[in-house]
Amino acid sequence: MFATTRPLRFGDCDPSGIAYFPSYLNILVGVMEDFFADLGLPIRQMIDERKIxxxxxxxxxxxxxxxxxxxxxxxxxxxxxxxxxxxxxxxxIRVGDRLLWSAKHRVVATSTETHTSIAWPEDIRAALRQHLEANDAHNPAT
Known part of the structure; x- marks a missing residue:
């Protein structure tokens, strides 16, 4: 499991101070970038050098x-x-013990040159495998 904390800022909210739901998606993209960086795969390196x-x-x-x-x-x-x-x-996504929202999310490795799906390179697959939840190991994605 990967965990991080992000503040809900003024610009993420509607005029009443409640989170504007599209802002959650923008924050989620940042969390994904942090997750890949934590794996040793920063987004600029993935895109600029590895073309993924x-x-x-x-x-x-x-x-x-x-x-x-x-x-x-x-x-x-x-x-x-x-x-x-x-x-x-x-x-x-929680605030303390209170669940705000949850998501089931699928991403696909894609070549930035051809914009088509590619197999995860073995080093990335190995890094991802370290975070694979044990109870779901027999449920591979397609």
Whole structure:
């Protein structure tokens, strides 16, 4: 599991101070960048040197509770399955014990030159495998 905390800033909220849901997606992209950087795969290196990106192809969000300006959002990211080119993730976003929202997320390794899916290189696959949740190891992505 990967975990990080992000503040919910004024610009992320509507005029009443409640999180504007599209802002959550922007924050989630930053969390994904941090996750890959934590694996030793910073986004600039992935794109500029390795010519690999990981666009979202599926994202299923469930909103449970509102977030408010000033909240510290605790993000957890779990690797659920690793496919040839896909990566299935589970996200939970909480403030303390309160669940704000969760997401089931699929990204796909893509060549930045051809914009087509590619197999995860073995070193990236090995780094991702270290985060694979044991109870989901028999549920590979496609």
């Amino acid at each position: 990106s990981w666009p979202t192809v599926r994202l299923d969000l469930t909103f449970v509770s509102p977030g408010y300006h000033g909240d510290q959002l605790d993000f957890t990211l779990r690797v659920r399955a690793i496919g040839r080119s896909s990566l299935d993730l589970d996200h939970e």
